[in-house]
Structure formats: structure tokens, C-alpha cells
Amino acid sequence: MSVERCYTSESLPFRWKNAEASQVDQRWLGGIIRNSAPFSDWWTKARVVQLAYKAEHGADARTYAGKSSEAAIAEALHQELLVYCQLHNDFQNLGECHEKYPGFCQEVNEVFVIKTLNSWKQKQFTQAISRNFEVYGDRQNPHVYLVVSTASVSLKVERRLPPNHRFRPLFNIDELARTIQKQNVNTLTLRTHGYATPAKGFYDGFAEEADALQSTNTISAQHLYVGYHWPSEQPFFNxxxxxxxxxxxxxxxxxxxxxxxxxxxxxxxxxxxxxxxxxxxxxxxxxxxxxxxxxxxxxxxxxxxVVYQRDRYRAVHYGAPDLAEFFWRLDRVLKQLQAPAASLKESVDLPKSIRTKVNLVGHSMGGLVVVNTLRVLSDRFGKDDRATEQEKQMGECLDLGKLILASPDIPLELIQEGRNNYVRSAIRRCEQIYLMSSDRDIVLRYLSILSNWFTEPSIEMSGLRLGNIYLRRANKPKDMLWIRNALLSRRAVEATSAYDLFESFNYLDCSRMVGVNAIGLGLNPFTALLIDLGNILPYLLGKIDVHGGYFRTYAPTFKFLQFLMQNDNPSEAEIRQELERCDPHDQILLLPQRSMGDD
Structure with a gap:
């Protein structure tokens, strides 16, 4: 494949017109290099431009090598990869590097360099590198991947990249799509984090989860586990x-x-x-x-x-759109691989056997991210006007499976009907929905109302969150959901003729579960504040996590998550049987979706 050069009037190596232009370009390219994954698509394109310029106006000669041909630039990049592999991974030859970085080695050649330099000279470089996410593969588990939003927590703070010893960057999403096609992956489970989760904490926690899932054979060549990190930061001291x-x-x-x-x-x-x-x-x-x-x-x-509003802004404006772009681009590449004869605008009807089902797991503010992602994808791929067999499609090659929300930082209105329920059609596209909640989540109850008091359109929306609903043990668990303010409780939802959205959820009350609670008292107006106060010290000491303990590997909910990942559309009987197995002390109460329970 030959590509015409648009810079024929200027031969390599390039030179800057003046010192000012040199300094501006060096700052821009240097920022890309520091904030992108080594040997990813946009990192490589920035290096192509650096290698094409002579070291002048204070430029570092080791960075700006002034190569005299496109072939020399491509060769230099492959040599840099070899040196990088030898320094970090103990690979001794380029052949081993090709196995670990197949996307880079397949795509980076003379044609790639010419296209990159064309975009630079035609003032289209921003579009050429415009990717709002990066994809990484787990070095220890070939069935685990990491998707990271390229947005930083602040304009003045550079991104923290995943640890190189554990995660290797993929060249682009095409590499992941080729893996999905080659292995005939039938399920992809994506899990994202919540409020106040800085990058390092999520990378370490996700790696621990992946190791636990691998040890139980929950993930396999046909079932990928993907973590998604959107920009979040540590409260107070950061x-x-x-x-x-x-x-x-x-x-x-x-x-x-x-x-x-x-x-x-x-x-x-x-x-x-x-x-x-x-x-x-x-x-x-x-x-x-x-x-x-x-x-x-x-x-x-x-x-x-406390950075709550900062995190919430990033969740809505970076987290959800970047995740939606990931699925959109993945679906587009899969379509090109599965139906190469079809054009990008042409709709194809692929058999279910080669489509990939997507399960979404969102914790805390991450629940807001995945729900808004569904809203974006639903707007793109159709709302209530879809045929029954198409309503769960997330494009040409992806189907929507389970939605699992753990302590979601979402207004209670999500399970209420009405015009103001902005995700109604998106939620209904899910195969099954599971909600893990706790009335003892003091972080969600008190911090949310303080932070959302001036931002939510109603007092009820600012003070009542979906992650705080619970079931009363004194009554039959299937009777009704409740939610408390400080001392007194009220019904979470009232029965109406438009009741189907509420009934489509499987509710798991985890208020007394190990990992999220340390107080064995039953809830009533006299014990409510005692329970909250009693959980503060164990929470501060790290003995429990009232807000995020659902994903601790010893928690019953983490074991139940493995069951949900391994089973399609489990029945109520199967769910109850699994809860008895992973929760023998009856810490979790279940209210199944209406179609599962009694009429």
C-alpha cells in the first residue's frame, strides 16, 4: 500500500521555523509522551514527529533524532521497543517483543510514519491522536484487560499510568477486537470504580480481583474481565x-x-x-x-x-462519554472483522453465536458512569422503538447482558416512573439488573446529601440515594423496599400502575454483610444513629468498608459476582441456592425481580 506524501517540498529531517514554534511543539509532544502509554497509538505518533525533527532550539538530541527517512523512523521505533522490553521485561530479542506487542509490530511501518507526518503537516494531528481511552492487557492473565480514560484529574496534574510490571499497553482497540474475534469471546464483564478512587488504588485492587477470579476459573478465553478507570482523586490530601x-x-x-x-x-x-x-x-x-x-x-x-463534586463532574463528563466511545469503537472494529464486506454505515445482522455479551458492574459513582453510558449508547442505537430481538443490542456485534450496581450513588428516582427518569429506556435494555445496597452506608447517606444539596433539582433527589435502600427483616423480604433518612424510614417506592421499572431489579440488601458492617443491632429509630456511630471507628481503621466492601475478595457479594459472571439468566431458585452457599449466615436479603417471584 503506497501513501502519497503531502510534505514533498520539505525533506526529512524537518526543521522548525523559529525558536517559539519549536518550544510550543516540544511542550505539546512532551506532554503527550508523558501522559500516554508507551508504544500505544498516540504515543507512537508523537514519537514519529519527534524523530522527524532535528535537535535545535534547545531540543534534546536523544529525543529529536532528525531521521532522514520514514523507514529510518520506523526502524528507530522498533529498536526503542526492543530496548524497552529488555529493560522492563527481560526479553532478549525483537521476536519476543513482537509476541507481547503484536499491534505495534504489525502497524508501525513506513506507511504508518508517512500517514502520521501527513497529519502533522496538514494540521490534523489532534484528530489523528484523539483517543479518549487506552487499553492495557494483564501480563499475568491473558483474559484480563484494563481500559483507562485519558482525562487527568486536573489540568495541572499528569496522569498516573498503570504499573508496567503488571499491565502492558495495547497499541489500539483493534488489538483487543482481534483477540475477541480470534478467541470467539462470548462474554465481556466490565467493572468500574466509584468516588475517591485514585488510579493507583484502583489498579492494585483490580489486579487483586483479577487474581481471585482467575483462581476460581471464573474468567477464561471466552469470558474477559475488563476494568475501567475514569479520573478520580483522593479527598483532602492530593x-x-x-x-x-x-x-x-x-x-x-x-x-x-x-x-x-x-x-x-x-x-x-x-x-x-x-x-x-x-x-x-x-x-x-x-x-x-x-x-x-x-x-x-x-x-x-x-x-x-472532599472532591465529591469534582469526581461527580468527571464521572458525568469524562467517565461516561469515554466508556461509551470505547464500546462504540470496539463494536465498529468487530464489525469490520466479522463482516469485512459491509460498509461502516451498512447495518449487518450477525448471528448470536458470534456476538459478544457485555455485563456492566458499577460501584458507587461508577454506577452513575455505567448508567449514563447506557443512556448514551441507547440514544445512539435506538430507544423504545426497537424490535424485541434487537432491544438488547449495543451495536452490530455487542449485546447488553447484566447490569450490576453496588451501592450506586444515583438518585432514588432511578426506580421510579416519570418523565424525569432520564435512563428509563436504557435500563430496560438490560438482560438482568442486580442492586446491592446497605442502609448502613454512611458515606453515601451523609456525604451525598451535603454535596448534592445545591446541585440536584429536588431535596429528595439530593438526600435519597439508590444505594441506601434496604429490606426489613421483621417482614417478608419480598414485601417492600425501605429507605431511611437519619432516624425514621419510609417506603422507597409507592405502587403505581407504572411499576415495571421497579420490578425489573433484583435487590440484594447487604446491610449486615461482613465487610460493610460491624454492628449487629437491628435497625429501628432508637438504634439508627448508634449503628452509624458504631461503624465509624472500624471504617476509619480499615476493618470494614461501609461503602466499598462489596468487592473485597472475602465478601459474599464478591463470590456472588462470580456466580453472576458464570451463569446467564439464572432463575430465582438458582440465585437463592447460590446465596445460601456463599452467604451461610443469611447476611444478605433478596427481593427478586417480579418475573422471578410470585405474581
Whole structure:
């Protein structure tokens, strides 16, 4: 395949017009290299441009090699791969590198270099490298993959890449698609994290989960386990918060000044009211504005330090769209592999035997990510107007399987009918839906209402979250779902004629499960706060995780997750039997979906 060069008037190596252009390009290309996976598609394209320029205007000669031909650039990249493999993986020859980096070795050649340089010279380089995610393969388990959003937690903070000793970058999504086709993968289970999960913590936790699933043969060549990390950060003490403050002093001063002006009126009113009770001397009136201002400043500073709204913004605007793009691009490449004669716009009807079923597992704010991803994909591939046999399709080659939500940070309205339920049609496309929740999740109950008080359109939406619903043990578990505020509980949903969305869920009340609870008291108005207070110390000491303990490898819910991954459309009897096996102490209560239970 020959490709015409658009830069025939300028021979290699390239040279910059001036020092300013050189510095701008060097900063841009250097940023791409630092924030992308080595030998991935966009990293390689940035290196192609670097190798094409001479080292001048302060450029590092080891980076800007000034190669004289496209073939020399391609050869240099393959040699860099060999050196990289020898340094990190103890591979001794290029043949072994080809086995571990097949996508790079197949695609990086003279034609690839020419196309890359064409895009650079035609001012289309941004489009050429525009990928909102990267894909990694697990070096220890060939059936485990990692998808990472390329967005960073802050404009001033560089991304933290997965550890090289555990995860190797794929060249692009085509490499994953070829694996799916070659192995005839029938199921892909994707799991994502929630609020306050920095990259390193997720990489380590996901690797531990993958090892546990591999030891029980839950994953195989036909069933891939994929982790998805969207940009999230550690509350209070993290580099992103500090750099934001230091680099935006002017904006910070504007905020502090505005807050002081706004606090003047309530503080003066407070001073006048106080003066009616205990007369004040005029010289003490200034203390009230200062006290009110300081308290407001501390409150707003605390809300920002917990990074809840920062994470929520990134979940909605980066996490969900980037995950939707991953599935869209994967489906498109699979279509090209499965039906090469069909055009991209032409619809194909592939047999179910070669389609891949996708299970989605979302924890906490990750539940918001997967639900919004379903909304995006549902808008793209059709809503309620689909035929019955097509309603679960996520494109030409992917089908939607189970949706598993663990302590989802989603308004309770998700299981209520109405015009404001913005994901109704998307949720109904799922094969089965499982909801793991706990009334003792103090993180979700209290932090969510404080952080969402000013952002949700109603007080109920800010204060009642789907992950806090529970079942009463005193009554038959199948009677009704409940949710509590602080002391008192109310019904989570009222029966209406439009009740089918609520009835499509399988509810798992994990309030008393090991890993998420340390207090054995039953819930009532007199014990509610005692339970919350009693769980705080074990939570702070790391003995339990009231919000995220569902995925600890010893938890019954993690064992139940393996059952769901291995079984398509299990019946109520099979679900109850499995819960008895993995939860012999009856810590989990089940309310099955209506079609499973009694009419």
C-alpha cells in the first residue's frame, strides 16, 4: 500500500521555523509522551514527529533524532521497543517483543510514519491522536484487560499510568477486537470504580480481583474481565487540589472576596439580633462578619477538599462519554472483522453465536458512569422503538447482558416512573439488573446529601440515594423496599400502575454483610444513629468498608459476582441456592425481580 506524501517540498529531517514554534511543539509532544502509554497509538505518533525533527532550539538530541527517512523512523521505533522490553521485561530479542506487542509490530511501518507526518503537516494531528481511552492487557492473565480514560484529574496534574510490571499497553482497540474475534469471546464483564478512587488504588485492587477470579476459573478465553478507570482523586490530601490553588491565586481571591461580601448581610442581621438580647458595644460588631465569613470559608473549603463534586463532574463528563466511545469503537472494529464486506454505515445482522455479551458492574459513582453510558449508547442505537430481538443490542456485534450496581450513588428516582427518569429506556435494555445496597452506608447517606444539596433539582433527589435502600427483616423480604433518612424510614417506592421499572431489579440488601458492617443491632429509630456511630471507628481503621466492601475478595457479594459472571439468566431458585452457599449466615436479603417471584 503506497501513501502519497503531502510534505514533498520539505525533506526529512524537518526543521522548525523559529525558536517559539519549536518550544510550543516540544511542550505539546512532551506532554503527550508523558501522559500516554508507551508504544500505544498516540504515543507512537508523537514519537514519529519527534524523530522527524532535528535537535535545535534547545531540543534534546536523544529525543529529536532528525531521521532522514520514514523507514529510518520506523526502524528507530522498533529498536526503542526492543530496548524497552529488555529493560522492563527481560526479553532478549525483537521476536519476543513482537509476541507481547503484536499491534505495534504489525502497524508501525513506513506507511504508518508517512500517514502520521501527513497529519502533522496538514494540521490534523489532534484528530489523528484523539483517543479518549487506552487499553492495557494483564501480563499475568491473558483474559484480563484494563481500559483507562485519558482525562487527568486536573489540568495541572499528569496522569498516573498503570504499573508496567503488571499491565502492558495495547497499541489500539483493534488489538483487543482481534483477540475477541480470534478467541470467539462470548462474554465481556466490565467493572468500574466509584468516588475517591485514585488510579493507583484502583489498579492494585483490580489486579487483586483479577487474581481471585482467575483462581476460581471464573474468567477464561471466552469470558474477559475488563476494568475501567475514569479520573478520580483522593479527598483532602492530593496534588491536584494543591496545584489548583497555587496556579489560580487570582480566581481564589475573587472567590474569597465574593464570599466575604455575601456573608456581610447575614452576619449584620445576626449582630442586630444578638444586640436585642445582649447589647453590644459598637466596637464588637466587626466580630460577627469575621466569624460568619470564617465559618463559611471553612465549610466551602471542606466541601471542595472532599472532591465529591469534582469526581461527580468527571464521572458525568469524562467517565461516561469515554466508556461509551470505547464500546462504540470496539463494536465498529468487530464489525469490520466479522463482516469485512459491509460498509461502516451498512447495518449487518450477525448471528448470536458470534456476538459478544457485555455485563456492566458499577460501584458507587461508577454506577452513575455505567448508567449514563447506557443512556448514551441507547440514544445512539435506538430507544423504545426497537424490535424485541434487537432491544438488547449495543451495536452490530455487542449485546447488553447484566447490569450490576453496588451501592450506586444515583438518585432514588432511578426506580421510579416519570418523565424525569432520564435512563428509563436504557435500563430496560438490560438482560438482568442486580442492586446491592446497605442502609448502613454512611458515606453515601451523609456525604451525598451535603454535596448534592445545591446541585440536584429536588431535596429528595439530593438526600435519597439508590444505594441506601434496604429490606426489613421483621417482614417478608419480598414485601417492600425501605429507605431511611437519619432516624425514621419510609417506603422507597409507592405502587403505581407504572411499576415495571421497579420490578425489573433484583435487590440484594447487604446491610449486615461482613465487610460493610460491624454492628449487629437491628435497625429501628432508637438504634439508627448508634449503628452509624458504631461503624465509624472500624471504617476509619480499615476493618470494614461501609461503602466499598462489596468487592473485597472475602465478601459474599464478591463470590456472588462470580456466580453472576458464570451463569446467564439464572432463575430465582438458582440465585437463592447460590446465596445460601456463599452467604451461610443469611447476611444478605433478596427481593427478586417480579418475573422471578410470585405474581
Amino acid at each position: 496534588l491536584g487540589l494543591l496545584k489548583d490553588l497555587v496556579s489560580n491565586v487570582g480566581i481564589l481571591l475573587k472567590f474569597v472576596g465574593s464570599l466575604f461580601v455575601i456573608s456581610l448581610l447575614p452576619s449584620l442581621l445576626l449582630a442586630l439580633l444578638y444586640d436585642l438580647v445582649l447589647p453590644l458595644q459598637v466596637r464588637w460588631y466587626w466580630t460577627f462578619p469575621v466569624i460568619v465569613f470564617v465559618l463559611w470559608l471553612l465549610a466551602f473549603g471542606l466541601l471542595r477538599a
